């Protein structure tokens with residue numbers, strides 16, 4: 136089983152518009168897609184799509200929280216959340232006909248100290264049956280980056296591989312816990328190492344530096360260009376085929392979820408990357424956030440190229 140941790144879950148609302156946004160005017164939405172969101176829920180959807188057992192955990196609260204669990208269960212996602220006093224947030228993604236995507240992310244309501252303690256105890260229990268634990272997305276107020284790091288440290292100490300998908304100061308703090316895998320983009324890896332990183336050589340050097348520090352797998356997402364990975368197997372670059380993107384939101388989460396499945400199945404990291412990139416690319420072809428068709432992913436898999444660029 137894979138456990139996904141989403142401390143700042145959300146109801147994700149994808150709004151499809153028939154005409155471009157004009158500032159200061161009223162827009163009627165033509166298609167609405169609501170889903171159980173927050174990065175870990177999207178990753179869970181990918182894991183479920185791949186028919187692998189998953190348990191989504193974190194915090195949910197209020198009517199939105201109940202709705203989120205209902206949406207998750209409709210998608211076949213098993214969940215075990217801590218219910219909080221406060222309402223779960225919503226995140227809105229506006230998709231225009233020109234394929235432009237604009238997101239509005241609510242901050243999320245604060246978590247009380249006793250709610251966090253209850254979560255810590257739950258995670259220890261869930262970890263006992265986990266093959267991989269993924270830590271996804273931002274943290275709400277009431278939880279510090281230090282708290283988050285400790286969760287990862289404790290899970291790693293229990294011998295369970297951890298994948299962390301975080302950004303900014305949260306990612307900086309998590310690095311000290313030496314998770315099994317991180318998935319920064321170019322800007323995030325630059326912030327992490329406190330230097331400007333733009334060229335491919337700089338990305339490789341940065342990822343190799345983090346690998347030397349003890350992080351086993353560093354996947355740097357390069358958007359439509361694919362991803363670069365440094366692992367014990369070497370340094371790889373994987374490129375997906377060109378596609379007509381419908382909804383890019385959640386593609387990174389699909390990558391994390393499907394990578395976790397491949398890792399749990401003990402595939403070599405180069406195959407984990409090709410597989411995960413295929414699923415993530417397929418998810419950009421679906422209206423629903425972080426949804427994909429396995430047959431489409433299998434077709435894309437044949438077209439993904441992967442090259443070992445260093446030992």
Ligand SMILES: O=P(O)(O)OC[C@@]1(O)O[C@H](CO)[C@@H](O)[C@@H]1O
Nearest residue numbers: 147172173174226240272273385
């Ligand atoms: O605020 P976070 O947790 O960093 O990101 C939240 C979020 O933007 O991430 C997902 C897309 O990756 C969406 O489901 C969700 O709305």
